[in-house]
Amino acid sequence: MTHPLFGRKGAGALALLVAVMLPLLSGDRYLLHVASLIGTYWVLIIGLNLIVGYMGQLSVGHVGLFAIGAYTVAIGSGVHGLSPELALVIAGVLGALCGFVLGVPSLRLPGFYFAMTTLGLSLIVGEVLVAQRDVTGGGAGLPVPGFSGPLATPSGLYLLVVGVAALISLVSWNITRLMWGRAMVSIRDSSVAAAAIGVPAGRVKLTLFTFSGFTAGVAGALFGALQSYVTPETFHFDLGLFFFICIVIGGKGSILGPFLGTVVLTLLPEVSASFAVVGHFLYALVLLFVVLLVPDGISSVLRWLIERFWPRPNPPTHRQLDLPLLASALRSPGS
């Protein structure tokens, strides 16, 4: 038996800690930016993962809520002079509110209808951003002020992103482990069976959709601060598809899988300039391959690999018959 700290979980946590600190210690500004970007996307994707990966509701339009978060910071602190930290919180609340308003009618709809409604949301947000020229700056966009104090530096912002991501990861990990997680998976696998055993499907869906709206709003605010300028072009439908693809290739019902998906897909266009040109084409190709070949995503491959090369110590399945214990049990019935 190894010490619990050096077991599988301990090793995983240590590896994650090293990976998180690496961009900070390397001193490479570009690496830090990319790492912050991954963290920002991850904040949104955790929330979306609950909806897509655990609950099986195919939302492709979270980029709309993401845009709302980014524009909240741009307008709130850039135009009206609120403190960016306050704007961050408001962005989350506004994202949650919009998620709630969208969720009330759309979550009742079956699969394809729901996907089309969320697609519609992302197009609507794009339309409004261009149309409301006086508020959002139209197609030209708006500058976003950075955070103040120690958070103004790139490494400060990175630490903030990591902190928020870690906090929301913890929350959603707890959600998936406990009663809520079971309810979500039951809704995904059979909504009729879920209703029959008394899972309040509508309420669970709406609550988690609102939560995912919150994370999308916060992620949008962080994204705005990171990019320091937002235009409607940034929040194209393709970005929403990107979030969605990260989760699908990661695999349903997993947190580690979508995390790996986010890291890999964000890094992919950064590795080479020729990848950047065909970026979205590549994403679509990856999605098609994953859906056709490994429909359960890379997390299933990962799980298989871990079980293969690093098996959990199985409890012995055969037990020797303990004759004296049996005899004593038979001798004194009722004790």
Added chain:
Amino acid sequence: MLTVIITGLAIGSLYAAAALVYNLMYSSSKVLSVTTGHICMLGGVCGAYFIGVLKWPIIAGLLLSVAIGMIVGLLTEIVAVRRIVARSSDHLWILSTLAFGSIIQQTTLLAWGTEPRPFPRLIPQDYSAGMWDQKFWLPIVCTLGLAAAIHLFMHRTMYGKLFSAMSQDEFAARARGVPTERIRAASYAAAGGLGSIAGFAAGQLTYAYFAVGLMLTLNGFIALAVGGIGSNVGALVGGALLGVFTALASYYFGGEYQQTMCLGLLMLILLIKPSGLFGTREARPV
């Protein structure tokens, strides 16, 4: 005012054509393919390329555009539908057709460019005709023609009968010796061809523009949901309704909120009559 309604009918007929394509694919596979709008878009882009850029005769451009549409429709079936339907998994087809549609869109974007480009004139006519311009009546006539052709095919020919047998009960049709696999492939190829014709005819209205695909995927679906999935009459009525509704709405409230209006109409219809205007109620899966 009449101009507004004509514009609405013209764009609505394109939505209706997309809805017909959805229907044709749905009838043989129970799949609502996200590639629908992209195939229609390809018709317009290919037409503009062959006739506008390469200066081919119109008929050659049309035939090749239709052929490309049919090939892409067939590819949709082979790549994104066949294996998924055989596996009969939950809504996996949304993902596969979404991925394939995205591939079509990105390929068009890389090959054709991000800007909308004009579609050449098909019939010699000067631009002073106003509301009788060919860009309005061409898509309307084309969609009505396509709907009539589908109707005749379904009701008057042997293959049409096989089609409807399969759409009513695939298992029973198979038991009676209907080659369901081949019919599904044929329906996707036909749907691709139809979509391509519709996109070609409406090219002067929409321009040859890659983003038309996603817009048609969404609005064609809304037209279909408003009219009722599975009903061709519903597709026509739904498309016309959606087109006129958005045209009137943008006439009164400004043109920036078209997508908002479309989605609003969808929500309204789903609230009042979830199965659509001409749809049949499906049994609840218990």
